Amino acid sequence: MFYFITSRQDMLTSAIELAQVRRLKIFDYLKQPAKIVTLEYNHAHYEVEKKLSITGRVINLFQYFQQLPYQKVGNDQVIIDKILHQPGFTVQDFVAKRDGKERIKVVLNGNRLYYVDYLDRFGFTDRRDFYDQGCLSYTEFFEDRARVVTRQYYDGQGRVKLVYHYRGGENNIAVLTLIQLNNQGSTHQFDNEMALHAYFLDRLIGETAHPVLINDRSDTDFAAFKLMKGHVPCYQVFHSTYTVDGQPDSKLFEVYEPLEKMLQEGQISGLISATKREARDAAQRFKTSASYGIPVTYLTDKQLNKQIPFSKRRPGQLIAVARLTNVKRLDHIINTVILLHAKYPQVDLKIYGFDDSWDNYATSNSLKRLVKTRQAGEYVHFCGYQHDLTKVYETAQIEVLTSSYEGFAMALLEAQGHGCPVVSYDINYGPAEIINDQVSGRLLPAGDPHALYVTLEELLTNPAKLEYYASHAQAAAAKFSFTNVTQQWANFLNSEGIRE
Incomplete structure (x- = not known):
């Protein structure tokens, strides 16, 4: 296995x-x-x-240790009613009160029960019960500074299986200090x-x-x-x-x-x-x-053989598919588009990717501030994450990648698989193995915004060259067909002697 x-x-x-x-x-x-x-x-x-x-x-x-009997369909109203309707409590919507004070609060995720807060007489949350597909899954207990003290996970019979213990740390952030697992009649302890x-x-x-x-x-x-x-x-x-x-x-x-x-x-x-x-x-x-x-993805034969007329592509439409994080250097493409738009008003950039929170959204906020300051909001758009970019790839004229580095640059392959020409910095790793330079797209010196501007201007003013790149994009992407990638995995399994 x-x-x-x-x-x-x-x-x-x-x-x-x-x-x-x-x-x-x-x-x-x-x-x-x-x-x-x-x-x-x-x-x-x-x-x-x-x-x-x-x-x-x-x-x-x-799930392996808890073995909860999930209720995958329906809503949890019966459970909610049982939680809220306690002797001596008055219920309004999803809150139960006693003596006029909130003591139980129910929070939903869609129509499913997510968690329940139990409050003390001073209004502090003492305990929070989390539910998962209709099952009580785990409980968090809090101290007076609202830090977690203990989190305990249950099995299908309501018995405690896992316990996470916390102690107070710097900046009021609780620190995990001990984990206990009750499994098969024994208690196991882990430091982390x-x-x-x-x-x-x-x-x-x-x-x-x-x-x-x-x-x-x-x-x-x-x-x-x-x-x-x-x-x-x-x-x-x-x-x-x-x-x-x-x-x-x-x-x-x-x-x-x-x-x-x-x-x-x-x-x-x-x-x-x-x-x-x-x-x-x-x-x-x-x-x-x-x-x-071994490539991390592949393209199906159906996709590689799909006919995508160049006439469907919107003149001047550029796209970047990348999360909003510093390593993607999206400011390079944004600044380039701002310069291009001054000469070619049809130029438009759409960026597809979620805001990356690792730097507290500093990069995301900076990029959006740049667009606002340069009054470029009408032609530079942050479109967020989209699961299916088929229509995006098939109507754009160029997909652009300006990263500092990549592991593979999956967006370049997906773009070429949809016949979309690509322009990328020649970075480690991915673009040089995906793009056939001067045939399906262009490889540029890494981190060179001047080369990016010159290349994009050349292509935007030369639709015949763009159409040529588009006509060869799927052939370049065929290196990553399901058949070829599967063979590489088969070779790996055979070389390592681990094929069953």
Whole structure:
């Protein structure tokens, strides 16, 4: 059994989790049993799995231990009524009062019960019960500064399975200090979540014949592999670069600092990169021969053979598909479009991607401030995350990528698969393997906004060249057909001797 490991799956599904779903289809075709493993709690698991068509293909750490009898359909009004209607309480909407004071408050997510707050006589929240698909799942207990003291998770009989203990930390932020797991008549203690993850993975591989772990989220569980007692084939996937700036010999991301030693000691069996170039660089950097370049996605034959008339494309329509984060350097394309629009009023830019919160939305706010200050709001648009960009790719004239670095640049491949010409900085990693330069698009010197301006002006004023690029885009993308990518996975399984 192959386990693809990640943190969680959200309704705004990231590229990493989408890559796992596509990999499931490849392994199904190869008749290799595979499941996705998630390690964080996710209230939206039912909706996400349904959206991604992977119901029954996911093993979650909490669900594994809790075994709750989920009620997947219907609403929770009967449960809500039972919670609110207590002796001595008056009920109005979703609040129960005693002596005129709010003591119980019910919060919904859609028509489903999400959580219930229990307040003391002074109005402080003492306890919060969280529900999941009609089941009481876990409870948080608070102290007088509203910090979490304890979180306890229940099984289907209401017994406590997991307990997270917290103590007060700096800036009034609670610090996790101990985890207790009651499992099969024994109580296990862990100092942190990585230790719990290691125990869970050991349990999982102990129940499976020929288990193989493929880890897709290094920040969530990479350290857990050092703590595992069991030793099975385990592969680390680089969805992005392994260094802080994308240069192969630069400073490693901290999480990868022990990787070379883990490879030497057999805790990690090999590396999988999204491009051949990164696979070569990783092999040299981490001193391993087990370094493979396998694309993280593929295009179907139906998509590659689809006829998309160039006449459908809106003159001057540029798109960028990227989350609003500093590494994407979206200010380069925004400033370039502002200059272009002064000469060519038909130029319009639409940016598709969610606001990245890692820097407290500083980059997102800065970009939006730039557009407002330059009075460019009528032709530079922040369109947010969209699950299906088919129409966007098929009506745009050019897709632009200005990142500092990428792991693969999936948006470039998707654009070419829809016949959309692409212009990209030639960065590590992805664009040079996706774009056929001067045939399906253009590769520019990395970080050169002047070259970006000159190239876009040239193409916007030369529709015949753009049409030529569009006519060759799908042929360039055919390197990443389902058949070709599946063969690369088959080669990997055979080379490592792990095919069932």
